[in-house]
Amino acid sequence: MKILETQSAVLTNYEVQAHLQDMQARYQAQDEAQPNGKPKPSNLDAVMKDVITYLVDENSPLAAPSYYSEEAVKELYARLEKFNLTKAELLMILNLRPKFSALDPIIEEADVRFSEEQLQEIVDIIRDVLGGEDVPVEGYEPAENGDGGSGKKATA
Amino acid sequence: MFILTTIADLVQIAPEDFTKPSAQALEDNINRKYANKVIQKIGLCICLYDILTVSDGLIGHGTGIVNVNVEFRLVVFRPFKGEILQGKILGSSHLGIRIHMGFYEDIFVPGPVNLFEGSEFDVAEQVWVWKAEGENGTEELYFDTNEVVRFRVEAEVWHDQSPQAPMADDASDEERKTPYSIIASMQQGGLGPTMWW
Numbered sequence: 001m002k003i004l005e006t007q008s009a010v011l012t013n014y015e016v017q018a019h020l021q022d023m024q025a026r027y028q029a030q031d032e033a034q035p036n037g038k039p040k041p042s043n044l045d046a047v048m049k050d051v052i053t054y055l056v057d058e059n060s061p062l063a064a065p066s067y068y069s070e071e072a073v074k075e076l077y078a079r080l081e082k083f084n085l086t087k088a089e090l091l092m093i094l095n096l097r098p099k100f101s102a103l104d105p106i107i108e109e110a111d112v113r114f115s116e117e118q119l120q121e122i123v124d125i126i127r128d129v130l131g132g133e134d135v136p137v138e139g140y141e142p143a144e145n146g147d148g149g150s151g152k153k154a155t156a
Numbered sequence: 157m158f159i160l161t162t163i164a165d166l167v168q169i170a171p172e173d174f175t176k177p178s179a180q181a182l183e184d185n186i187n188r189k190y191a192n193k194v195i196q197k198i199g200l201c202i203c204l205y206d207i208l209t210v211s212d213g214l215i216g217h218g219t220g221i222v223n224v225n226v227e228f229r230l231v232v233f234r235p236f237k238g239e240i241l242q243g244k245i246l247g248s249s250h251l252g253i254r255i256h257m258g259f260y261e262d263i264f265v266p267g268p269v270n271l272f273e274g275s276e277f278d279v280a281e282q283v284w285v286w287k288a289e290g291e292n293g294t295e296e297l298y299f300d301t302n303e304v305v306r307f308r309v310e311a312e313v314w315h316d317q318s319p320q321a322p323m324a325d326d327a328s329d330e331e332r333k334t335p336y337s338i339i340a341s342m343q344q345g346g347l348g349p350t351m352w353w
Contacts, residue, residue, distance in 0.1 A: 001165045003161065003163055019231065053258050054257055096240060104345045
């Protein structure tokens with residue numbers, strides 16, 4: 001084993017979730033095509049389940065129903081560009097979807113760099129693009145098949 | 157908190173895996189070796205992300221194993237210093253608070269140094285309590301078990317678990333240390349249980 005590059009890129013939680021669910025779907029299709037085939041490595045199975053469970057936990061911004069999509073991420077970055085936030089700050093904003101009171105530790109020296117109005121504007125943009133606890137997701141009916149996906153995962 | 161790491165490795169495909177498509181055989185092999193394992197100074201490997209280059213397969217004398225040189229990228233859990241993460245309180249002791257993230261549970265917040273000023277350990281309840289000075293006098297806020305918390309990554313501790321030559325004077329086996337643990341803090345507004353903020 002040789003490490004060629006320690007950090008080739010940084011991934012957001014959304015990208016990891018998309019990649020893992022992609023893999024899961026692929027393995028599922030394979031199992032259906034070949035019911036007697038070899039199962040996937042058990043260590044992979046365990047870590048995949050745990051990471052997906054963590055990422056779509058009810059307290060996570062990625063929990064279904066979620067506002068996250070490739071377009072949403074691009075839109076968020078475009079609209080927050082004028083604030084000159086660092087890459088790390090943007091990453092944490094995307095992963096945590098902070099409320100106003102939770103912004104302070106995420107943005108370094110927030111009170112020096114930004115006025116209260118600007119911080120409020122940042123929070124408004126985040127809410128606008130990524131949603132929040134009190135923002136209903138359009139076209140989502142909680143009683144219907146909305147959480148069928150996560151239920152299936154738990155029993156898989 | 158997740159990064160991509162590029163690695164070159166020799167993958168050996170055993171004959172019983174020849175029924176699989178080559179890409180699948182490589183992927184399964186790489187995942188079997190790396191998924192859910194810690195590489196020192198790299199982080200906790202989650203799974204294969206993509207394969208960059210693959211050499212031709214070579215078969216050595218005596219075995220039917222195909223040897224392939226592969227360059228690939230792995231998804232790795234490695235939060236940077238200063239990153240804010242979300243987890244749940246696993247338990248508390250007089251030494252501090254342990255936090256878990258489901259797939260990773262070696263996060264420790266030493267108390268009271270890395271907690272809010274005025275935090276004390278309640279021995280009877282076995283929880284840490286932040287006695288916050290508010291407008292209405294002192295308010296007691298509890299770091300209850302299973303509470304969803306946000307914390308800041310302060311430092312990482314590595315312990316290489318690869319076997320070492322036994323020392324002559326010390327016959328007893330040393331306790332196994334976790335290969336990769338994170339020291340965190342909760343002492344700024346916005347950190348600690350999410351319901352506070």
